[in-house]
Amino acid sequence: AGVTKATVSIVFDNSDRSRSPLGYEECPDITVTRQIVVGGRNKYLINGHLAQPSRVQTLFHSVQLNVNNPHFLIMQGRITKVLNMKPPEILSMLEEAAGTRMYETKKEAALKTLEKKQSKVDDMNKLLDQEILEELEEAKVATKEKQLLYDEFVSTVSCLEKSIQECGDNRESRLEDLDKKIKATKAQIQLALKEVKGHESEREKLVMEKDAVIQERVSLENQMGCLEAQISSLEAEVERQTEKLASIKEKFDQAQSELNLARSKMKECDSQITALSQEQENLRGKLSDANVERKKLENEVKRMEMDQKDCSSKVEKLLEKHSWIAAEKQMFGKSGTDYDFSSRDPHIAREELERLQTEQSSLEKRVNKKVMAMFEKAEDEYKDLLSKKNIIENDKSKIKMVIEELDEKKKETLHVTWVKVNKDFGSIFSTLLPGTMAKLEPPEGCSLDGLEVRVAFGSVWKQSLSELSGGQRSLLALSLVLALLLFKPAPLYILDEVDAALDLSHTQNIGRMIKPHSQFIVVSLKEGMFNNANVLFRTKFVDGVSTVQRTVATN
Numbered sequence: 001a002g003v004t005k006a007t008v009s010i011v012f013d014n015s016d017r018s019r020s021p022l023g024y025e026e027c028p029d030i031t032v033t034r035q036i037v038v039g040g041r042n043k044y045l046i047n048g049h050l051a052q053p054s055r056v057q058t059l060f061h062s063v064q065l066n067v068n069n070p071h072f073l074i075m076q077g078r079i080t081k082v083l084n085m086k087p088p089e090i091l092s093m094l095e096e097a098a099g100t101r102m103y104e105t106k107k108e109a110a111l112k113t114l115e116k117k118q119s120k121v122d123d124m125n126k127l128l129d130q131e132i133l134e135e136l137e138e139a140k141v142a143t144k145e146k147q148l149l150y151d152e153f154v155s156t157v158s159c160l161e162k163s164i165q166e167c168g169d170n171r172e173s174r175l176e177d178l179d180k181k182i183k184a185t186k187a188q189i190q191l192a193l194k195e196v197k198g199h200e201s202e203r204e205k206l207v208m209e210k211d212a213v214i215q216e217r218v219s220l221e222n223q224m225g226c227l228e229a230q231i232s233s234l235e236a237e238v239e240r241q242t243e244k245l246a247s248i249k250e251k252f253d254q255a256q257s258e259l260n261l262a263r264s265k266m267k268e269c270d271s272q273i274t275a276l277s278q279e280q281e282n283l284r285g286k287l288s289d290a291n292v293e294r295k296k297l298e299n300e301v302k303r304m305e306m307d308q309k310d311c312s313s314k315v316e317k318l319l320e321k322h323s324w325i326a327a328e329k330q331m332f333g334k335s336g337t338d339y340d341f342s343s344r345d346p347h348i349a350r351e352e353l354e355r356l357q358t359e360q361s362s363l364e365k366r367v368n369k370k371v372m373a374m375f376e377k378a379e380d381e382y383k384d385l386l387s388k389k390n391i392i393e394n395d396k397s398k399i400k401m402v403i404e405e406l407d408e409k410k411k412e413t414l415h416v417t418w419v420k421v422n423k424d425f426g427s428i429f430s431t432l433l434p435g436t437m438a439k440l441e442p443p444e445g446c447s448l449d450g451l452e453v454r455v456a457f458g459s460v461w462k463q464s465l466s467e468l469s470g471g472q473r474s475l476l477a478l479s480l481v482l483a484l485l486l487f488k489p490a491p492l493y494i495l496d497e498v499d500a501a502l503d504l505s506h507t508q509n510i511g512r513m514i515k516p517h518s519q520f521i522v523v524s525l526k527e528g529m530f531n532n533a534n535v536l537f538r539t540k541f542v543d544g545v546s547t548v549q550r551t552v553a554t555n
Helices: 054-060 087-098 101-237 242-321 344-367 371-432 468-486 504-514
Strands: 004-011 029-037 041-046 050-052 437-441 454-458 493-496 522-523 533-540 546-552
Touching: 029 054, 041 054, 050 054, 087 371, 087 454, 087 468, 101 242, 101 371, 371 437, 371 468, 371 504, 437 468, 454 468, 468 504
Parallel strands: 493 522
Antiparallel strands: 004 029, 029 041, 041 050, 437 454, 533 546
8 A cells, every 4th residue: 555644743842841832731741743644635743633734833823932923943055144134023022032922923823813704794784774763663663552452452442341340349248248148147146046045044943943942742741641640649748749740730831832932933933944845946946947048048149259259360360461450440430531331232233342342353364463573583583693792892992901811911921032142142142252232122113022132342333234344244143043042932942054154263263152042953064063062963975875973072
């Protein structure tokens, strides 16, 4: 099948957490892989995970490896290109070192997003003004017309329902009267029962008295028998007991009178008991009649309660269906008002209601019932668009506030970067070329929107960099790159024969200066440069074949 893909990977040491890219602080190293498959398709991976090219570019950008502004990559013969840059381009190199360039890229993308959001808002406003509002107005007009027609029918139906309600109110008054009658009958029955109980208790008392009199009579009769026996036994002693006999006769007469009195009382008690028994029988007859009447009334009450429940349920349904009934209930039945039910016949009102309902059903066939649904749908769409518009405008204002805050922070950071890089730039250049000075300054009459490279020999500042020789220009460009490196180094620098225009002493100085900083891949033909290398790759011909020899420098 042959080769179907090619893969190349770059492994970055990420042991220094203070310089780790955002989100990769816990990774000991970062591996970036590019895979090319037959057919030209590319695939990018970060630590073995698929990644979009924009994510890879953002990763490189966050560590000063911006391929769109490559100050870390200087190709052959392009060392002086740094000096030919325009002021905004030189400023962009400082922005790369300060880490604000990526913010500018994100800011431009955010502004483009804002423009798209604004276009959507404009489209929404246009849609709201031209289409939805017009539909809403048309729907409102149609709704008003239907509402007027509906109100006419509702007013007529309400009058008829009020008449029916009046009939229900009369039935309620009849029920109340019946309830009062039932309560009065129950009260009379309770009084009669109380009287019967009183008579029964009195009868029991008389019976008890009768029993006592009978017992007393029996005792008296016994006494009388004893006395007669005594009289027969004492006849012989009549003479001797004449005085005692007289006294005994007196006692007998007294006892006889008491007995007669007790007998008369017994007769009176018997007559009273007979009268009470007759009265008790009469009361029992009345009680049975009252119970029969009570059962009749209870059946009538149950029937009335069922009717009342039916009427109450109908009234509740009418109250739920028509909210105006509760508000205008106090006007029902008053003469001179629209609710004077005495002037209306419920039967005629019901016939009129049926006629109007028939007419309403015929009108419903001709009226579009979906008008309200269409109106509600249009109104919901209108509210939804307004809420979306408010959300977009709020997001836009927040993004603008954040951009303004970040712009201020960017200016402060850029100013600090400029001061530090400018100081190191002048120091490195004066070290490489004693008696010289170099600086970065904004163009005359401009703020920090761009930077120019200025050089002085002695105390005379050159008007143009074209007055410098090729070696001086190379040293000046390398000084700027090294000053950026001192502020915030990139992980990797590639220099291709940047020492071509330098003599041996300057080449050695450059080699010694770049050796302790970052990682440099340097292509050079001069010993002053590659003698300072940690690893040296030499190319040469061996038997007509190009070979590469790797040599590790020994300390």
